Amino acid sequence: EKGGYDYFMLKEIAEQPKAVADTLLGRIDESGRLALDEVHIPDHVLREIDKVVIVACGTAYHAGMIAKYAIEHWTRVPCETELASEFRYRDPILDQRTLVIAISQSGETMDTLMALRHAREQGAKVLAICNTNGSTIPRESDAVLYTHAGPEVAVASTKAFLTQLVACYLVALYLGQVRGTKWGDEIDAVIRELSQISTEVEKVLATMEPVRELARSLAEKDTVLFLGRHVGFPVALEGALKLKELAYMHAEGFAAGELKHGPIALIEDDLPVVVVVPSPRGRSVLHDKIVSNIQEIRARGARTIVIAEEGDETVVPYADHLVRVPATPTLLQPLVATVPLQVFACELATARGNEVDQPRNLAKSVTVE
Numbered sequence: 443e444k445g446g447y448d449y450f451m452l453k454e455i456a457e458q459p460k461a462v463a464d465t466l467l468g469r470i471d472e473s474g475r476l477a478l479d480e481v482h483i484p485d486h487v488l489r490e491i492d493k494v495v496i497v498a499c500g501t502a503y504h505a506g507m508i509a510k511y512a513i514e515h516w517t518r519v520p521c522e523t524e525l526a527s528e529f530r531y532r533d534p535i536l537d538q539r540t541l542v543i544a545i546s547q548s549g550e551t552m553d554t555l556m557a558l559r560h561a562r563e564q565g566a567k568v569l570a571i572c573n574t575n576g577s578t579i580p581r582e583s584d585a586v587l588y589t590h591a592g593p594e595v596a597v598a599s600t601k602a603f604l605t606q607l608v609a610c611y612l613v614a615l616y617l618g619q620v621r622g623t624k625w626g627d628e629i630d631a632v633i634r635e636l637s638q639i640s641t642e643v644e645k646v647l648a649t650m651e652p653v654r655e656l657a658r659s660l661a662e663k664d665t666v667l668f669l670g671r672h673v674g675f676p677v678a679l680e681g682a683l684k685l686k687e688l689a690y691m692h693a694e695g696f697a698a699g700e701l702k703h704g705p706i707a708l709i710e711d712d713l714p715v716v717v718v719v720p721s722p723r724g725r726s727v728l729h730d731k732i733v734s735n736i737q738e739i740r741a742r743g744a745r746t747i748v749i750a751e752e753g754d755e756t757v758v759p760y761a762d763h764l765v766r767v768p769a770t771p772t773l774l775q776p777l778v779a780t781v782p783l784q785v786f787a788c789e790l791a792t793a794r795g796n797e798v799d800q801p802r803n804l805a806k807s808v809t810v811e
């Protein structure tokens with residue numbers, strides 16, 4: 443049932459191009475318009491939404507963080523992303539014009555379920571993004587957009603994450619399309635790129651041997667740091683989470699702009715630091731900032747592991763290890779940039795003799811607080 447792979451996690455990482463393609467299937471029509479009729483929230487309601495709040499836990503929360511960048515950019519509607527466990531015990535301000543998006547692979551996560559109940563009690567509309575048909579979270583939501591990752595068996599989420607991202611992009615682009623913003627042309631272009639993105643994920647998977655080799659060489663390390671900006675920041679958090687849960691290593695993700703506010707004190711000789719570099723096209727300011735961050739940490743002895751777009755030559759002099767990902771629109775980069783981090787964590791776990799599919803102390807579905 444592992445289809446020739448040693449672990450479910452390896453199989454599920456390899457299944458990502460298909461999971462992404464399946465989640466897009468039937469949702470973009472021939473003219474490049476999004477067809478999300480299944481969502482069942484009338485367009486006039488979506489036009490009146492004045493706030494989006496995303497609630498989720500763990501990896502799904504990282505997908506939600508990325509969604510915030512996409513939603514605010516393409517729709518100009520304010521969006522907050524919050525850990526479901528925090529949200530439910532606060533006194534959040536919601537009303538009928540708030541769209542709450544609950545993201546969950548299992549559809550059974552207690553904190554996320556409680557957060558959505560709380561939101562509905564206050565009159566907010568709830569859209570679930572979920573991978574499990576008929577589970578509790580979609581049953582209790584006003585609408586659902588299913589991810590089609592197929593069953594995810596390994597405790598650490600991989601393919602479900604990529605499909606959660608796809609679903610979030612679809613919602614963001616759809617909201618943009620329905621509401622009509624000045625980004626109309628960009629939205630059309632991104633939909634075209636999104637419809638081809640599974641091929642790009644495939645390309646990343648085909649080039650992972652050096653990442654595995656690098657992971658094995660770091661098996662004796664205690665700490666790995668991850669840095670990113672913009673959508674690369676949640677990707678850094680996700681890379682760190684994967685490493686904690688699988689390799690049982692101290693791993694932390696930071697927004698690169700925060701370095702000088704504390705984390706740079708952690709940098710010491712030969713400390714591995716993974717840096718997610720945004721495209722040099724698109725938002726070049728972001729790119730320039732992160733290149734200076736790489737220089738800063740390297741000057742203090744860090745061993746830099748740089749994830750950068752193909753053709754980006756500016757990073758070459760500062761990268762001790764360079765991992766290439768295909769060029770994508772800025773906001774879509776997490777779909778390709780996360781994959782090497784999953785492979786990295788999985789290989790480090792194996793090298794350290796850990797149980798990859800069943801990490802200690804963790805359960806696949808967290809139905810208690």
Ligand code: F6R
Pocket residue numbers: 499500501502503545546547548549550551554597598599600683684687806807808
């Ligand atoms: C990490 C991981 C967890 C889940 C989290 C939410 O690899 O799998 O952090 O993402 O427990 O689970 P769902 O998505 O089922 O609500």
